[in-house]
Amino acid sequence: MNFYGVSAIYKFEMARMKRTLMQSILSPVISTCLYFVVFGSAIGARMGDIGDVPYGAFIIPGLVMLSLLMHSISNASFGIYMPKFSGTVYEVLSAPISYIEVILGYVGAAATKSVILGLIILATSKFFVDYSILHPFWMVSFLVLTSVTFSLFGFIIGIWADNFEKLQVVPMMIVTPLVFLGGTFYSIDMLPEVWQTISLFNPVVYLISGFRWAFFGVSDVHIGISLLMTLGFLTACLVTISWIFKTGYKLRP
Amino acid sequence: MQPEISVKNLNKSYDDGFQALKDINLDISRGEIFALLGPNGAGKTTLISIICGLVNMSSGQVLAAGNDIIRDYRKARQAIGLVPQELATDSFETVWAAVSFSRGLFGKPANPAHIEKILKALSLWDKRNNHIMTLSGGMKRRVMIAKALSHEPRILFLDEPTAGVDVELRRDMWALVRQLRESGVTIILTTHYIEEAEEMADRIGVIRQGEIILVEDKNRLMNKLGKKELRLQLQNKLEFLPPELAAESLELSESGHELIYTFNAQHEQTGIARLLRTLGDLGIEYRDLKTRESSLEDIFVGLVRQ
Numbered sequence A: 001m002n003f004y005g006v007s008a009i010y011k012f013e014m015a016r017m018k019r020t021l022m023q024s025i026l027s028p029v030i031s032t033c034l035y036f037v038v039f040g041s042a043i044g045a046r047m048g049d050i051g052d053v054p055y056g057a058f059i060i061p062g063l064v065m066l067s068l069l070m071h072s073i074s075n076a077s078f079g080i081y082m083p084k085f086s087g088t089v090y091e092v093l094s095a096p097i098s099y100i101e102v103i104l105g106y107v108g109a110a111a112t113k114s115v116i117l118g119l120i121i122l123a124t125s126k127f128f129v130d131y132s133i134l135h136p137f138w139m140v141s142f143l144v145l146t147s148v149t150f151s152l153f154g155f156i157i158g159i160w161a162d163n164f165e166k167l168q169v170v171p172m173m174i175v176t177p178l179v180f181l182g183g184t185f186y187s188i189d190m191l192p193e194v195w196q197t198i199s200l201f202n203p204v205v206y207l208i209s210g211f212r213w214a215f216f217g218v219s220d221v222h223i224g225i226s227l228l229m230t231l232g233f234l235t236a237c238l239v240t241i242s243w244i245f246k247t248g249y250k251l252r253p
Numbered sequence B: 001m002q003p004e005i006s007v008k009n010l011n012k013s014y015d016d017g018f019q020a021l022k023d024i025n026l027d028i029s030r031g032e033i034f035a036l037l038g039p040n041g042a043g044k045t046t047l048i049s050i051i052c053g054l055v056n057m058s059s060g061q062v063l064a065a066g067n068d069i070i071r072d073y074r075k076a077r078q079a080i081g082l083v084p085q086e087l088a089t090d091s092f093e094t095v096w097a098a099v100s101f102s103r104g105l106f107g108k109p110a111n112p113a114h115i116e117k118i119l120k121a122l123s124l125w126d127k128r129n130n131h132i133m134t135l136s137g138g139m140k141r142r143v144m145i146a147k148a149l150s151h152e153p154r155i156l157f158l159d160e161p162t163a164g165v166d167v168e169l170r171r172d173m174w175a176l177v178r179q180l181r182e183s184g185v186t187i188i189l190t191t192h193y194i195e196e197a198e199e200m201a202d203r204i205g206v207i208r209q210g211e212i213i214l215v216e217d218k219n220r221l222m223n224k225l226g227k228k229e230l231r232l233q234l235q236n237k238l239e240f241l242p243p244e245l246a247a248e249s250l251e252l253s254e255s256g257h258e259l260i261y262t263f264n265a266q267h268e269q270t271g272i273a274r275l276l277r278t279l280g281d282l283g284i285e286y287r288d289l290k291t292r293e294s295s296l297e298d299i300f301v302g303l304v305r306q
């Protein structure tokens, strides 16, 4: 095990976050605040409770997930895309380091940032609505699991993308719609039946539902299914990455 | 003795079907400076990239420091330092952080004293806290050399290390390379400056269109393929070569003021004495004469043209 190698990559990536502190932490916090003002206070005041949960609190898990997903993907994809773009990736490729260790460094750092970000957003939310967390252990587990899974996903996108446009397109065109349609601002049962069925094909529904269960004990789908779906996606990402490194796809001609 | 690098039957075809390397066989001994020469697109960078793990080989086997570069990639790569042809550095890092990062990446614990030594040797010490983007191109190249040396490799690849580097820095680099060789490091370099290979290398390999066409000890190569030239400055202009002098290796310069005679210095009979006697008999007077040895460049151009 190349421990020094993993720690070098991890520290390098964390240092990058420090340089872009404003962009990494401040901008998601600001956008979350805006969501709270618009959806939580302005609109939420006219909404009834969902289940037994006041609307302002109901949207918290979804908002955290929204930031978590977007930032896990953009952080991890950027982390590997930049060295590819600038050419410095030669160093990682020629180093005595296994692909698992490369991922531990890059994805570990991206996931760490996401978890920190999620916690900051949760803390920010306290200023807007009062809420309590029913299952703190599961809340943290979902937070970590989602951060890791989507950082892996972002890592794949960063390797696949060969221009900046591709790098932006997946988070913008695919993930944002999935999150908005995944029950961030509503419960799935509020939809007509057809759309409920369609929603079940949206993986983000399971994430948000599971995360919300950890907060309030209510969920759209069973918590076990949420967990299984997330683990399934994690496995799919891991398999893809091992294939990437085995074949050298877009990394080693 | 086991070679430090051993390349056997190495082939490489890129995805577009282009065959960049054709059945390369090459052994490089411990502690030598090996210069790989060849025209643009010959496959030098491809060969180096395969050995260093940047490009997948199509078939063949490579051992570095006795380790298979695929099966024992950790051990093989730990032994290797690479300075690639293209400048690629992290703009926002400081010199110190970038070089320390490389050491860690190659699995070595931090050693500030070693990094300090390298930075001083490469005249980067004053710039250690500068962001890399504030450095000049030549300094960036030195940062890349420092990165390659950070983990104390036994094998160093320099892919055109002196491209775009000023004369002074080139001399510094040569000095550094010699110093590394003294300490037992094996060095493989590619260059388009033939005088660099002539000055530095112990052995020369020439690669053309993906094939190694020659590997030879430098001195032996220059003796074997080297030609000498004798130039005679004539007292009076000659309109044409007198028939008595009509030999294949004798030429009259365009101006008619110079006779150029090429000969092989290795031969018993160089023919110089006979030439000078004939000139005397014909009453052709000369006021000066000089000889010149062909450089590695002449040899190289001759080889690659074939």
Ligand SMILES: Nc1ncnc2c1ncn2[C@@H]1O[C@H](COP(=O)(O)OP(=O)(O)OP(=O)(O)O)[C@@H](O)[C@H]1O
Pocket: A253, B014, B015, B016, B018, B020, B038, B039, B040, B041, B042, B043, B044, B045, B046, B047, B085
């Ligand atoms: N990724 C690639 N895909 C397809 N062909 C490639 C690739 N990389 C290199 N080649 C081709 O392989 C051949 C050898 O290239 P290489 O870079 O090894 O040459 P070189 O000897 O280093 O040349 P130079 O002196 O210009 O650096 C060239 O014809 C090049 O076009």
Ligand SMILES: [Mg+2]
Pocket: B044, B045, B046, B085, B159
């Ligand atoms: Mg090259």
